[in-house]
Amino acid sequence: MSKKARKKATEPQPELKPLATPEPAQYNFFFLPQDIDAQPADERDLHDLMKLWRHGRATKSIWQAISDGYVALFSLVVLGAMVGNVIYEAQGSQAGCESTACLTAKTLLPTATTFACWGLSLAVSGLFGPILASAAEGSWLMAAPVSRRILLRGRLIAPVVLAGVISFAVTCLVGGLSGLSWALAAVAGGGAGVGAAALMALAGAVQSTERTRLIRTVQAACSFAAVAVLALVVCVAAGWLSVPLPEPAQLGIAQVAAMVVGAVGLVAAMGVALRRLDDIRSARLLSGGSLVAGMQGAMFALDFGLVRDILVERNAVKKGYVRSTQGRGLGVMALIWRDFERLFRSPKQFIPLLVSLFVPYAADALGAGQLNPFLSGMALMIAIIPFMGSLRVLSRTGGLARSFPFATTALRTALMAVPTALALVWAAAATPAFVGISSAGVERPVPLAVMASLAVALAGMLAGVRWVTAKKVDFNAPMMATESGAVPPTLIFNIFRGFDVVAVVTAPLILNWGPSWSLGLAALVFVLVRGTFNMDDMKAQSEQLKREQEEAKARTAQPKKRRAPVRTGR
């Protein structure tokens, strides 16, 4: 006990008195209807008030923010000009190309992109709403006796406009890069944009009915059409199919027709959606809002793994229940068996894997054979990540991994078994693309093509492993000084996780050094990603060793105590 505390304890304690009973508080206002003459709130005023509060909290004007961020703005302008120039040059060189591959790409790739944009717009609308409200709005405004139509009108218009603009830009870009004239590319983009906006408005119109079958059917049809057109591009370019292709101008007319139909659909769907805004349940609005909030948080930390985790968790909650099955095997075999069983539990995840198989064929057929290993590796990485759910869960927090009686290397190796098997099947199926299916691509002898395909498959798989085992950004670690302030290094490196593996492993193939180098690099990456050199463990072991050495040093440094002379009393 400290001196102060001891002193306090010895001081005479004041005599305790019973607490006086407090006077009952007088409340004159209970928010009963008769207490006030309540007037219906004006939604527009509420909205303006919220806007005023938000603006009131701002400490900088937009121009001040821009002038503060002049370096970022300058970089953006320079980069934009560079990218624009590259796109312009690429369009110019592609426009003059008259080979079958180029003609197929010009005619069909914008169409495939259009369908893909439509499918993606509907997928996003299903995920978020498309109309949503934040938790705060749910608490303060949705419960109030106000018309939601005015409050939510902006929430409908925003996703419709966004879907339209993004679809327009992407399709226009793909059209231009495929070799279409910019005018025709703009027409193609316009068709895609108006169509996507109309579909988004349709999703908004059916949101209140909570019947998702129509939207899901249209989404599946659009996705299927996109894949089918992409397959057609590959088949025609490779010379496996001979289809009379329409002239780009004819395609332009079709796109204009799509634009007109889309515009009519957009007006009709918007009308219905606006009328039904009042009928959407609060829970439905808030669900999208909470998802956006969670994803925003993850995006601020550039934690894409967390973004995916949120989506996976949301799907699991939506599913809720599964028919449980008995496991098989003991030890690590039990883990491998569960991973194998998962393949059949979610067969939908095979679709991206199958689509990724088109990439090596499309790249070869369309004359991008030199970049084929990198593009295919990237596509496989994205497609194989859904098969690494267990690895992700056992990497993100230590709790569950601690429950399994295996070393981290053994655990990771076991969880890589099923994705590796899938990658090997993918490699076998993609081998013809690396042999060379068209005159436009790179030709290789069969043994080298088998090795190249295997190297690309391993690159994609290992990149997936690196991506899912990413650790959270450590804001306690030493920061890097940048123009934007202090930034944790992991924040930057997390953006490139996975991509770096694909780039390193496929670099020898792109540089024509031969696939043996790529396979060697893949083996090296495997040793690293399975956690052979676990930095945390090594750090802990070295710290422990250091502590023991210091303690031993301290013991030896202590002066030997002299034995006190024995007093005999003599």
Next chain:
Amino acid sequence: MAKKEPVLSVTDLKKSFGPVVIVSGFSLTVYPGEAVALTGRNGAGKSTILRCIIGADHPDSGQVLVDSVPVLETDPRIRKSVATVIDDLDFFPDLSVVEHLDLLARAHGIPDSDDAVDEVLREVQLVPQSGQLPGTLSSGQRRRLALATAFVRPRTLLVLDEPEQRLDTEGVEWLTQRLIAERDRGLAIVFASHEPALVERVATKVINLKGAMYESGDEQESA
């Protein structure tokens, strides 16, 4: 009679966060059949000690041995011996409740895992939820599942951080009975708790932690 070897031996543990010393000079020895309860107000260092014991946090100084092996979270020998329920337990979003338990039992090499899984599932009263995915469970049910993952596998040391959290009265009573039975069967238990009845009935030794202090302070208040 042969002298029992300690299951857990903590010597002179120190852990601080910046200038704040959370634990200093903490030592503890736990033998089979002993249950040690860590008590104290919020921030007293209970969870920090438990995290150091299981290797989730590295102490600034001191040593933690489990079955005479220095604790390293990723060491399979430690993972085999120590069952933990602390706040960082995660679940597979696409595996049902019963599949989690089945997987853990099999991973630990239990040949007839069905019986063990069924028994634990009944005990934690999650039979009706056995097919549910973890995301749909209530917080109390998730806690029961977390406790079940510790009981469905072999262990020599059980480390629990406020195991009574989010359990209903009936659940706390079940947990108390279960921990008493585990202790009497020779398992070593270290747990932190704010539930006086649980501590009183289960613990063979209670350590009341007094709290953190600044490094510059002249007095260490941890018990």
